[in-house]
Amino acid sequence: MGVVGVTLCAVSALANPIPPSGIPLTPTAIASGGQITVDHGIEFVTIGAVGNAPWMGDGTPQDRAIGRGGVNYEYRIGRFEVTTEQWVEFYNAAFDRPADDRIPHLIPSDHWGAVGTAPTVPGGQRWRVPDGNEYRAVGDISWRMAAIYCNWLHNDKATNREAFLSGAYDVSTFAPGSPPDQETRSPGARFFIPTWDEWLKAAHYDPNKNGQDQGGWWKFSTTSDVIPLIGPPPSWLPGAGIGDDRTGDAEVNAGGWWQIYPQFNVFDVPLGSYPTVQSPWGLLDVAGGTNEWTESIVVGPGAPPERVVDGSWWFDGPPTSDRIGASGTQFANVSIFQYGFRIAAVVPSPSSVMVCAVGLVLFTHRRRR
Secondary structure, three states: OHHHHHHHOOEEHHHOOOOOOOOOOOHHHHHOOOOEEEEOOEEEEEEOOOOOOOOOOOOOOOOOOOOOOOOOOOEEEEOOOOEHHHHHHHHHHHHOOOHHHOOOOOOOOOOOOOEEEOOOOOOOOEEEOOOOOOOEEOOOOOHHHHHHHHHHHHOOOOOOOHHHHOOOOOHHHOOOOOOOOOOOOOOOOOEEOOOHHHHHHHHHEEOOOOOOOOOEEOOEOOOEOOOOOEOOOHHHOOOOOOOOOOHHHOOEOOHHHHOOOOOOOHHHOEOOOOOOOEOOOOOEOOOOOOEEEEEEEEOOOOOOOEEEEEEOOOOOOHHHOOOOOOOEEEOOOOOOOOEEOOOEEOOOOHHHHHHHHHHHHHHHHHHHO
16 A cells, blocks of 8 residues: 555655656756656646736737736646656557447547557557657647546546546537537546646746746746747757757757758657756746647637647747747647647645655655565
């Protein structure tokens, strides 16, 4: 029981400042209070600064984020987008089952780091992750698929059918036409798709931008008001982009650079390959990797409801890559290659964290004996 308890709870990284990815916390993340916890194998950052002022714009035309980003409660959000390793565990649980027991709305990805392997049940599907591909981003994720993943985590990764169909979101509401999918997470949801306000705050708001406890907003999620330079990471430079003087300073793996360097596949670059470029809270690859889903819905005049997506841009090119307010929208059932997400979660109660810490100490003591 001690081992299971430690595995499922959130353990504060203050006791171990190096998260499982091996990427150390930076002074920026620590200064903004971005405490790292690990839950279900996911690295979460706690977002505080409760009651922060929303983004009020900087005069940029067509800024959709004006008045957004204020959040009056603490929450957690993934330091990384969902990784291949995490998605394979989920998909093996959802697909490696009899064909007549498949989970609806789930479609295998063509853009991730996994490869097929033999299933364990007749009619099932299964994948494995080759060494080195664990932290590759995952594309082809629809909003509905992200919601089902939240259900599975909410139910502690159980494999019974109901564990995928309810918990954070009610999958029975996922149907064509009106009414739309469940608009917001269910009461008591432990894991969920972040709202656009939650996403914006974690990506762009810095509680210390203007000095100690003097909050402000960065135009880009790289803790900067200057557009990031897009290109392959430094380790990929030999033979890449010769003659382009921007490659040596590339800061993000945004989708737009496939137009500049067509010889490379963005999905071959592991998440976390730009560890010195982070959001104010320590999030990685917000301006790179996939275009990320949020829970928020936008309804245009005479148009059906769509979910807000934000982050890395694939078709607008470098000039708009992750500029605050340059978001998009998409139907919840669309699973095109550039769509992924990072998961959000509630902050565990102090009593839960204390139980985890005690369990970890006891487990360590027993191991030493």
